[in-house]
Amino acid sequence: MNFPVIKASAYALVHAPTILLEHGTTQSMEIAKNPESEYLKKLPSHLRSFEEVVAYPPNQTYIGAMRPDDLAKVPQPWYQNNVEDASRFAAYGEIMPEDEFFALMKIVDAFDLVKLEQSYVAEIKAKLAEHPMFNEHDFERIGNGVDVAEIEKVVNAKTAEALRLGDRLVGAVSQAHDSDVALTAHIMYENLAAKASATLVLRHLVKNSGIDPLEIDYIVECSEEAAGDMNQRGGGNFAKAIGEMCGLKNATGSDVRSFCAGPSHALVYASALVKAGIYKNVAVVAGGATAKLGMNGRDHVHKDMPVLEDCLGAFAVLVSENDGVNPIIRTDVVGRHTI
Numbered sequence: 001m002n003f004p005v006i007k008a009s010a011y012a013l014v015h016a017p018t019i020l021l022e023h024g025t026t027q028s029m030e031i032a033k034n035p036e037s038e039y040l041k042k043l044p045s046h047l048r049s050f051e052e053v054v055a056y057p058p059n060q061t062y063i064g065a066m067r068p069d070d071l072a073k074v075p076q077p078w079y080q081n082n083v084e085d086a087s088r089f090a091a092y093g094e095i096m097p098e099d100e101f102f103a104l105m106k107i108v109d110a111f112d113l114v115k116l117e118q119s120y121v122a123e124i125k126a127k128l129a130e131h132p133m134f135n136e137h138d139f140e141r142i143g144n145g146v147d148v149a150e151i152e153k154v155v156n157a158k159t160a161e162a163l164r165l166g167d168r169l170v171g172a173v174s175q176a177h178d179s180d181v182a183l184t185a186h187i188m189y190e191n192l193a194a195k196a197s198a199t200l201v202l203r204h205l206v207k208n209s210g211i212d213p214l215e216i217d218y219i220v221e222c223s224e225e226a227a228g229d230m231n232q233r234g235g236g237n238f239a240k241a242i243g244e245m246c247g248l249k250n251a252t253g254s255d256v257r258s259f260c261a262g263p264s265h266a267l268v269y270a271s272a273l274v275k276a277g278i279y280k281n282v283a284v285v286a287g288g289a290t291a292k293l294g295m296n297g298r299d300h301v302h303k304d305m306p307v308l309e310d311c312l313g314a315f316a317v318l319v320s321e322n323d324g325v326n327p328i329i330r331t332d333v334v335g336r337h338t339i
Contacts, residue, residue: 003328004274007281007320008209011062012093012201014101014312015054016193016293017047018164023189024293024309039298046297048079048306050097055082059311064092079306093204095311099124100131102163102171104196107134107141108245113174113188115154116163118145120170133203161185180230190290194225195238197314198287199245205283205316206246216318217279219243219253222266223286226257242285251283261337262286263315270319271329282319288312 021027021043030037053059057078061071065087075081088095096104103124106114116124121142128134151172154160159178163171173192176183198221206213219239227236239253256266263286270282293309300307322328 001332002275002322003331004271004319005322005326005328007318007323007326008205008211009318010093010201010204010208010316011064012197012204012314013053013059013062013095014197014200014288014314015048015050015095015097015310016101016288016290016312017310018098018166019193019290019312020047020293020297020307020310022162022164023186023193023290024295024297025291026294026297039301042301043294043297043307046301046305046307048310050095052079052082052306053311054088054095055084055086056308057081057083059095060086060090062092062313063090063094065090077305079308092208093201094133096200099165099170100128101193101196101312102165103128103142104200105163105173105192106143106171107138108195108199108241109141109192110241111176113176114163114171114192115151115160115174116142116145116171117148117151117169120165120168121145133200133207159185161189177229182229182233190225191227193290193312194223194287195242195245196287197312198223198238198242198285198316201287201314201316202242202246202248202283202285205285205318206248209318211281211318213247214250216243216248216251216281216283218270218273218282219248219251220266220270220282220284221253221255221286222257222262222284224257224259224262224289224292225287226255238287239285242287243283248283253283267317267319267329268331268334270317271331274319274321275331280321283316284319285314285316287314 057074060066155162160172160174173189175185221239226234228234243251266284297307
């Protein structure tokens with residue numbers, strides 16, 4: 001049988017300590033119920049630095065700097081045995097710091113919901129000038145920034161969610177509607193974070209595969225987020241919005257949701273589309289969910305560990321026609337978790 005193949009893959013992590021503090025569901029619920037709790041007081045001292053996150057052996061394995069077999073040889077607990085001279089970039093992708101990620105959220109914002117503070121913009125543009133995944137069009141989308149007073153105004157009015165680096169206010173994400181509960185600033189923040197992290201990893205996939213972006217026919221997006229409004233909650237299309245940010249102008253696409261199992265279903269769909277001859281190249285992609293940050297933070301703090309759920313994860317896979325080289329996807333032996 002002529003099975004489809006996995007032609008390339010990409011993996012990215014976004015270190016998000018401030019997002020964890022303010023948007024991880026475990027923390028945001030605690031802030032609402034018990035803002036003076038011991039957990040919230042102790043939590044900041046259990047957050048890792050970017051350097052520690054980059055050197056964490058499982059993270060190095062995720063982006064392709066180590067093989068899983070090598071990770072198994074590292075003494076546990078892994079957070080106490082960091083990799084020496086670790087790099088944020090590796091064969092499959094990268095680990096991005098939070099300051100760069102906020103700029104990426106602005107880049108992928110199609111409705112001018114994100115405002116960035118002007119001194120931060122100047123700093124981040126200089127930093128991103130060295131990044132291989134950003135281009136002149138991206139810098140145009142970032143703009144020049146606004147005065148911090150303009151950001152403070154919308155944050156204080158509670159019509160926007162703050163973008164902070166530690167205690168520094170560097171931007172905000174505004175609501176998309178003044179009464180639609182599906183378009184609040186909190187949800188827009190979640191959606192833009194998912195879109196931005198997926199955009200980052202899809203750009204790495206295009207680079208890793210060497211494919212012309214115009215040759216990708218279809219995109220299946222399978223994160224744990226959903227976009228929509230009061231008339232069609234979750235009905236939006238992340239796939240095409242992400243593809244637009246990566247130059248996939250000839251692609252169409254759709255989203256699939258199944259909690260943590262979404263990627264498994266998406267790979268089956270992509271494989272079926274290619275094997276049926278409907279499309280030649282299908283990209284499967286997912287960004288990270290801010291709600292999951294620090295989900296088990298209470299246990300980590302209780303055990304005097306660093307909070308290990310401090311990154312947004314993203315991945316992308318290119319499923320293509322059989323080329324006789326890459327690993328096949330056996331569509332004749334697909335498993336099922338039945339009802």
